[in-house]
Amino acid sequence: MEDCIFCKIRKGEIPSQKVYEDDAMMIIKDIDPKAKNHFLCIPKNHFKLLSEMTEEDAAQLARCFKTIPALEKELGLEGGYRLIVNQGDNAGQSVFHLHIHILSGQKMGWTPA
Ligand code: 5GP
């Protein structure tokens, strides 16, 4: 947890471009965007995998899924968007604090590679 980039961003120890924050989550711009529009929705609780979620973690994650569509206009998601949660090695998870990628701003293909 101490070495976690997203916990450090939450505490303001690492700068980020924050576009939304409340008691359950923050939404920031991805530092290395994989689509024209790429945000990360990060629950405030630190947990790595869906399989490790507590009930409280699950409630925060539910809040994230409820809040993202409420921000469609603000985040420029009106044309459609894709949510991705990378889990573990095969998915290439690189930050071990669960987060939801929000990709938009362009048409997207459908290949796992
Ligand atoms: P993952 O590979 O774990 O699903 O996604 C981690 C994401 O976090 C990557 O898209 C990466 O670009 C992003 N990221 C890594 N470090 C930072 C950072 O310091 N600031 C921001 N804004 N994004 C980061």
Ligand code: ZN
């Ligand atoms: Zn963390």
